[in-house]
Amino acid sequence: MADWPLGYDDLEPYYAEVEAVIGVAGTEGANPFAAPRSGPFPMPSGAPMYGALVSSAAAERLGYHPYPAPTAANSVPYGGRPACNNCGFCAYFGCPIHAKGDPVAMLMRAMGTGRAELLAETFVSRIRHDGHRATGVDLVGPDGTRRSMDARHVIVAAGAIETPRLLLLSELDHPLLGRYLMTHYQTIVAGSMPFRTYAERGRAVTHVHDDMIVGDDASRAAAADAGLPWLRGGMVEHSGSGLPIMEAKHMPWGELHPRIMADSAIRKRLWAFIMQGEDLPYAGNRVDLDPSVRDARGFPVARVTYRPGRHELVASAHYGPRLREILKEMGSEWAALSSSPGPGNASSPEAIPESRHNMGTGRMGTDPASSVVDPSGRLHQLENVVVADSSVFVTSAGYGPTLTLAALAARAAHLII
Numbered sequence: 001m002a003d004w005p006l007g008y009d010d011l012e013p014y015y016a017e018v019e020a021v022i023g024v025a026g027t028e029g030a031n032p033f034a035a036p037r038s039g040p041f042p043m044p045s046g047a048p049m050y051g052a053l054v055s056s057a058a059a060e061r062l063g064y065h066p067y068p069a070p071t072a073a074n075s076v077p078y079g080g081r082p083a084c085n086n087c088g089f090c091a092y093f094g095c096p097i098h099a100k101g102d103p104v105a106m107l108m109r110a111m112g113t114g115r116a117e118l119l120a121e122t123f124v125s126r127i128r129h130d131g132h133r134a135t136g137v138d139l140v141g142p143d144g145t146r147r148s149m150d151a152r153h154v155i156v157a158a159g160a161i162e163t164p165r166l167l168l169l170s171e172l173d174h175p176l177l178g179r180y181l182m183t184h185y186q187t188i189v190a191g192s193m194p195f196r197t198y199a200e201r202g203r204a205v206t207h208v209h210d211d212m213i214v215g216d217d218a219s220r221a222a223a224a225d226a227g228l229p230w231l232r233g234g235m236v237e238h239s240g241s242g243l244p245i246m247e248a249k250h251m252p253w254g255e256l257h258p259r260i261m262a263d264s265a266i267r268k269r270l271w272a273f274i275m276q277g278e279d280l281p282y283a284g285n286r287v288d289l290d291p292s293v294r295d296a297r298g299f300p301v302a303r304v305t306y307r308p309g310r311h312e313l314v315a316s317a318h319y320g321p322r323l324r325e326i327l328k329e330m331g332s333e334w335a336a337l338s339s340s341p342g343p344g345n346a347s348s349p350e351a352i353p354e355s356r357h358n359m360g361t362g363r364m365g366t367d368p369a370s371s372v373v374d375p376s377g378r379l380h381q382l383e384n385v386v387v388a389d390s391s392v393f394v395t396s397a398g399y400g401p402t403l404t405l406a407a408l409a410a411r412a413a414h415l416i417i
């Protein structure tokens with residue numbers, strides 16, 4: 001473990017700034033564990049999902065503290081975009097009406113200024129450098145044409161897998177580059193209710209609880225039993241399953257399939273909890289260049305090596321049954337417990353995490369020997385290259401990483417100016 005080189009007070013103004021830019025809807029004071037805020041949410045919370053109201057009531061009866069999840073979906077018209085209509089296709093999809101404060105919304109604003117240019121289907125293959133400064137980038141265009149572009153500053157925001165890949169392709173050789181990959185170790189409990197949950201409508205997750213991040217006497221006892229100094233779980237998402245293709249893949253194929261899909265017992269009755277468990281940074285979990293596999297343009301692809309550690313397995317084993325208790329309190333007829341990656345061996349497909357919360361691989365710190373970027377996001381090795389994504393995370397916390405990576409990017413942008 002290592003400490004972040006900045007504190008919450010350093011970042012809070014940028015959280016507030018990016019919440020206003022992205023457009024976040026939330027309810028102040030609803031989460032007793034929330035960090036202090038300098039101002040209100042830009043919008044009030046949107047409509048709750050019916051199933052989340054029932055699961056939140058069950059969680060409250062067991063002593064937990066669910067609250068409306070702050071969400072980058074417009075609850076009212078905001079930023080020139082309409083209010084969300086709770087269509088049900090929020091997770092995994094772009095928003096068909098641009099109610100979501102996703103990267104497309106921010107990109108449209110940038111393009112609308114007339115001061116940004118987007119080179120579509122263009123791949124940056126290398127950052128050129130001379131001494132301690134980058135001089136530009138090499139590009140491959142959509143037709144395969146290669147060219148170079150000079151630059152005073154290079155901002156890398158390709159995510160915790162492609163950012164280290166680009167830096168490695170640029171022959172940067174910091175020994176920690178690509179290391180400490182974190183993805184959130186998910187613990188998932190799903191069960192069937194004797195009533196309709198209407199999980200196919202809404203923003204996929206409208207309620208969460210943080211009690212399993214904070215911990216209690218039971219988690220401290222479980223940690224002590226396992227010889228660990230502490231256990232950290234993660235934010236628990238109250239969610240259903242409204243995705244027909246995902247559902248279809250789990251249904252028997254053949255003549256029965258259309259009838260089962262039309263009846264859709266899973267879509268109508270399933271409810272689930274997904275704990276985004278904090279996974280610790282291990283040097284062996286990493287991204288490097290694959291020695292044999294190349295992409296369509298001929299460049300080595302990123303190779304990902306990841307295996308959960310003892311902390312993640314113990315935390316999941318501790319909190320999973322507690323999540324199942326909440327589902328039972330909600331009325332579930334059955335409940336199944338799993339994790340992502342699953343408990344299989346490293347070569348099993350289950351060992352690949354389903355979480356898209358990729359973090360680490362270019363950690364931030366003051367000491368160039370133990371970190372890849374400095375506290376402002378600049379590479380220690382190249383003073384005019386800034387990493388503005390979740391690569392710089394030192395720990396993964398148990399929260400979705402997007403607002404923090406956006407706040408760090410905003411802070412880095414202000415510091416460049």
Ligand code: SF4
Pocket residue numbers: 073074083084085086087088089090091094095096097098099100202203204
């Ligand atoms: S639920 Fe999500 S995808 Fe659907 S309208 Fe709302 S923000 Fe857009």
